[in-house]
Amino acid sequence: MSQILHIDWTKCDGRGLCTELLPTVLGRDDWGYPLAKYARGGDRTNVEIGPRDAQAARDAVSLCPKLALSLAPQ
Amino acid sequence: MDNAMWAFGRVSGFASLALITVSVLLGILTRSGRPPPGIPRFSITLIHRNISLLATVFLFLHVGSLMLDSYAKLTVTDVVVPFLGAFKPFWQGLGTVAFDLVLALMVTGLLRQRIGQRTFRAVHWFSYAMWPIALAHAIGNGTNGTSKWFLVMAAGAGAAVGAGVAWRLSTNFLETAKARAGALR
Numbered sequence: 001m002s003q004i005l006h007i008d009w010t011k012c013d014g015r016g017l018c019t020e021l022l023p024t025v026l027g028r029d030d031w032g033y034p035l036a037k038y039a040r041g042g043d044r045t046n047v048e049i050g051p052r053d054a055q056a057a058r059d060a061v062s063l064c065p066k067l068a069l070s071l072a073p074q
Numbered sequence: 075m076d077n078a079m080w081a082f083g084r085v086s087g088f089a090s091l092a093l094i095t096v097s098v099l100l101g102i103l104t105r106s107g108r109p110p111p112g113i114p115r116f117s118i119t120l121i122h123r124n125i126s127l128l129a130t131v132f133l134f135l136h137v138g139s140l141m142l143d144s145y146a147k148l149t150v151t152d153v154v155v156p157f158l159g160a161f162k163p164f165w166q167g168l169g170t171v172a173f174d175l176v177l178a179l180m181v182t183g184l185l186r187q188r189i190g191q192r193t194f195r196a197v198h199w200f201s202y203a204m205w206p207i208a209l210a211h212a213i214g215n216g217t218n219g220t221s222k223w224f225l226v227m228a229a230g231a232g233a234a235v236g237a238g239v240a241w242r243l244s245t246n247f248l249e250t251a252k253a254r255a256g257a258l259r
Contacts, residue, residue: 020116060116063119065119066191
């Protein structure tokens with residue numbers, strides 16, 4: 001079952017923890033902010049997370065220093 | 075047994091202060107977003123959290139053993155309310171203030187997801203107050219607090235944290251500082 005990782009851009013400060021934990025899902029722009037590598041329909045705010053990345057995504061949610069991430073079932 | 079409590083109370087206080095110092099430095103490092111070579115950012119965050127929890131464990135042992143010690147005879151009131159102690163009330167009171175701050179930092183740290191970023195951050199700033207208060211308590215109240223070896227170590231810790239704070243306040247502190255400043259030009 002895949003999940004959706006939602007990035008709250010009003011909270012995100014581009015600290016880079018999520019891009020380390022989800023290297024196959026998220027890239028990083030020049031200013032440090034996460035970029036969805038495969039944005040569905042151009043949506044870079046709600047990123048699809050496959051089963052293999054589920055644990056890493058949970059870690060990213062709990063470790064994000066700005067609490068900018070949340071996970072929801074698709 | 076009594077001597078053991080006294081000795082353990084002293085050494086656990088020292089251990090706690092040393093760990094708190096490392097934790098403050100790691101906190102500044104993690105805030106910068108700059109990972110040291112070979113250690114990812116999320117690991118620094120985890121190490122910061124775990125060192126802090128370890129420091130808290132030693133702090134509980136420090137306070138607990140001195141409550142059981144027949145010489146220090148700390149009471150429950152001493153542990154919570156500052157400046158009422160029988161021996162060196164001011165310096166002991168600083169320890170109580172630092173202990174209360176650590177409790178607040180620990181609870182808000184563990185409940186960060188529930189209480190939200192704003193509350194967490196407002197409380198977490200107090201770590202910058204807690205560290206010098208704890209250090210002053212160690213120097214003023216510790217049996218070895220004014221020994222040369224302790225003062226040398228305290229000066230070293232002070233220099234390290236001072237340098238960390240100076241770095242924290244400098245313009246290029248953030249990993250992305252240059253890129254973000256460049257966007258303004």
